[in-house]
Amino acid sequence: MEIIRVDSVSKVYHQGRVSFRALDKVSLDFKKGEFVALAGPSGSGKTTLLNLIGSLDVPDEGEVFFDQKNLSELNDSERADLRLHRIGFVFQAYNLIPVLTAAENIDYILLLQKVDKFLRTRKVNDILQEVGLTDKASNRPDELSGGQQQRVAVARAIVTDPQVVLADEPTANLDSTTGRKLLEMMQQMNRTKKVTFIFATHDPMVMDFADRLVSLKDGRIVSDTAK
């Protein structure tokens, strides 16, 4: 069952007088529960595509549908609500709010969702246990390693039971062992919770873990392979 449909989407960035076409009439679908890697070199358009899917940005041409809903028709607040309730994000770096502890970073998103305190506490404790960071609950991001920070980010992305998790280069700043553990954890969540994971990456390990590999180059899809 299709959760995301990207229909002939183009995106052009302007820097001074120079224009750069980041995406050029890209079309593709993502099904519920997929574990997909968008691969390609820098400038290939994978992060741009992820941003459009996550309603962080709007296409110049074409349309993106999330669960049959055209994202171009949503206003700023509606897009914020969509991100809050249905999409989880994991970014490459600067993923956590530095003044909040690990537990508070996870709690924050539940608070935005207006989840009551009792349920929030239970969910935060459960997810911290799931990502193996119960003992780091009270630590702030600067007291956590890069891998631990990314695990908190994954916990935050998944704690709201989103339909889709978008991860932009989640392993880029991690060593291979930590990166592998993180991917195993996300793969486990994908399998147990049926959450769709879409990665933008040029890390071969992420591509190995993915069930489907979409390769981009110069803003176009060059291959789309299911394993």
Next chain:
Amino acid sequence: MRFFDLLSVQISWRNLWRNPRRTTIILTAIVVGIISMIVLSAFGRGMMEGMVKNSIDNLVGHIKIQNPQYRIDPAIDNRIDQAEKIAAQIGELLPDDVQLATRLRLDGVLSTSREHTGVMIVGIDPAAEKGVSFIGRPLYQGTPLQPEDARGLLIGQGLLERLGLEIGKKVVVLSQDASGEGRSKAFRIRGSYRAEMRDTEKRYIFINLKSFQDMLAAPGSATEISISLRNANAYQTGTVEDYVDRINERLDGLGLEATGWRQLLPAIAAYIDMFDVYMLIWFVVVFVAMGFGLANTVLMAVYERMREFGLQRALGLRSSGIIKNVMIEVLFLLLIGMALADLCSFFLVKVVFRSGIDLGSFGAGIEMWGISRIVYPVLSLSDIVMANGVVVLLGLLVGLYPALHAARFTPIETMRHL
């Protein structure tokens, strides 16, 4: 989401202390600004209350009953006949703690063996002046006037020194009676007084009322009945005017008129009326200087955290949520600044300046305005509320600028801003 959810408050509070030096600097600016507002207003109010008290003490009183013509031509012709009887009738209208003093005040000449000088001769009932005017206070030297002392005279220390007189010396007082004839009488100096203003010391001499009446062959006459209210806030509008109306109803047909001190001292009354406006203008001026610093500091903090705002927006926080978080931060700054400033102001006014601020070095300049040489700052709740109100309202208004700025960051813009 509720406006003050705990996590938003925690985020704002912790963000405030991410750069303690910057926060301390802007807090210092806020604290100094508010202290200057409160302490200067306390000083101004103290000066104003001193001016009012001095003026009222200076034989004005809160209400004065006179023949209306006396104010135009202060001569014996424009006197109050049967003054004691009228004072007694008026006293029945007023509460028990109100004091009345009947006086006969006329221009005259004081002669010594070497010199003559123009003075204001005031016939008083010494007992009635206690707590009503400065002459009721202890003397600088000598002994007070006794009620039956027909030859006793009190003189200002300034005049005593100028004329080279001493206590116990004899002087002659000259004034005009109702027929225009000059009348004189010899008196002996019993004591000298000090007044807040040197000019008063050089101008007024005091003798017994009855003695003055006898000298002018005007028994029972006076030129004024001065009424002193015990209410500490009597200088404010309302109370005095109510009494004036009641007294004037009773005086109807007698050719006399009661006047409140605001009409007797219009310049001071106008100054008081304008004081709050002056203070508000001063508060706004101080705030404008402070406001730029506040806006700049918060803007710097916002730019430093662009990436975080972008992250929060990406996670689903609406732009209104960003505005809220920044505004909570601004509110914290203002509240901490206000609390510290209020405490410091209280300490300064109640402890450091408790014994008053000596303006003696300004000498005659301040006396000309009727300002006391020592000013006791007066903390007024309304000034504190106004200073804090100006800071919090304008502070939040100024804080809106960086907050709106932060809310305009889009997640994509900020994510790229590494």
